[in-house]
Amino acid sequence: MLLLMALPQLAAAHVLDVDLSKLSRTDIAWTYIKLGYTHILPLGLDHILFVLSIFFLEPRLKPVLWQATAFTVAHSITLGLAIYGFINPPAGIIEPVIALSILFVAIENIFAERLNPWRVAIVFGFGLIHGMGFASALTSLGLPRSMFFESLISFNVGVELGQVSVILLAWLLIGHWFAHKPWYKQRVVVPASVIIGLVAAYWTVERVFFA
Numbered sequence: 001m002l003l004l005m006a007l008p009q010l011a012a013a014h015v016l017d018v019d020l021s022k023l024s025r026t027d028i029a030w031t032y033i034k035l036g037y038t039h040i041l042p043l044g045l046d047h048i049l050f051v052l053s054i055f056f057l058e059p060r061l062k063p064v065l066w067q068a069t070a071f072t073v074a075h076s077i078t079l080g081l082a083i084y085g086f087i088n089p090p091a092g093i094i095e096p097v098i099a100l101s102i103l104f105v106a107i108e109n110i111f112a113e114r115l116n117p118w119r120v121a122i123v124f125g126f127g128l129i130h131g132m133g134f135a136s137a138l139t140s141l142g143l144p145r146s147m148f149f150e151s152l153i154s155f156n157v158g159v160e161l162g163q164v165s166v167i168l169l170a171w172l173l174i175g176h177w178f179a180h181k182p183w184y185k186q187r188v189v190v191p192a193s194v195i196i197g198l199v200a201a202y203w204t205v206e207r208v209f210f211a
Contacts, residue, residue: 020144028147029154036158039137041165046098046203047130049196051166053105054123056189058115059175064167067123072160074127075134082135083143083152089132092211098133099203101126106197109189134159 020028040047054067081087105126108119134155143151178184 025147025150028144029150032143032151032154033158033161035141036155036160037162037165038158039134039155040159040162044162046102046200047133047163048166049199050098050102050105050126050130051163052170053102053109053193053196054119055167055170055175056192057109057112057119059171059179061167061171061175063115064171067120068163068167070120070124071127071130072156072163074124075131075159076156078128078131079134079138079156080152082132083138087132089135091133091136092207094129094132094136095211096204096207097129099200099207101129103197103200103204106193106200109193110197113185 018031020031023031051068051071054071055064058064078087078089082089105122108122138152138155174188178188181187
């Protein structure tokens with residue numbers, strides 16, 4: 001758990017270490033796809049835990065992919081608005097709220113008996129917040145003026161591929177084998193959600209008082 005709490009600090013290593021002026025348009029697009037992907041895997045542990053949280057309660061692929069789609073649409077909206085300068089969310093507020101969103105979903109997993117219809121709306125709302133976090137990371141990386149829009153889309157595609165990878169890995173390792181077991185809730189959902197919730201609570205305190 002200590003490792004989980006410390007890993008987000010590695011995001012500082014997420015840098016653009018190539019000279020874009022020497023790359024073709026295709027190579028630039030591919031560079032930003034890879035940056036978006038690595039912003040989730042392996043560097044985006046907070047986003048990984050959020051995606052896992054929406055996965056655990058109902059691990060069948062169709063319901064979780066619906067939630068992931070809502071999340072993607074939402075974070076695409078705020079990512080675009082922030083990058084184009086229409087909104088300027090302060091990281092000091094956004095980062096603790098991202099941690100709180102993980103904590104909220106983890107707690108809901110513990111007490112909910114089934115996937116509620118309003119979960120998609122909740123995930124969409126939290127996706128708006130997470131998109132602002134993506135924007136902060138992308139702003140620090142920078143976007144080439146000659147391919148501003150294309151690079152933005154490519155980064156978002158990479159983020160989505162990272163999220164889908166997390167879902168598919170979780171389904172292959174857990175959902176496919178254990179989702180229909182009578183003990184799945186008590187032995188998988190509750191312990192996993194407790195761990196995720198504790199990590200999210202730690203991040204919330206850390207980001208509010210020590211960031």
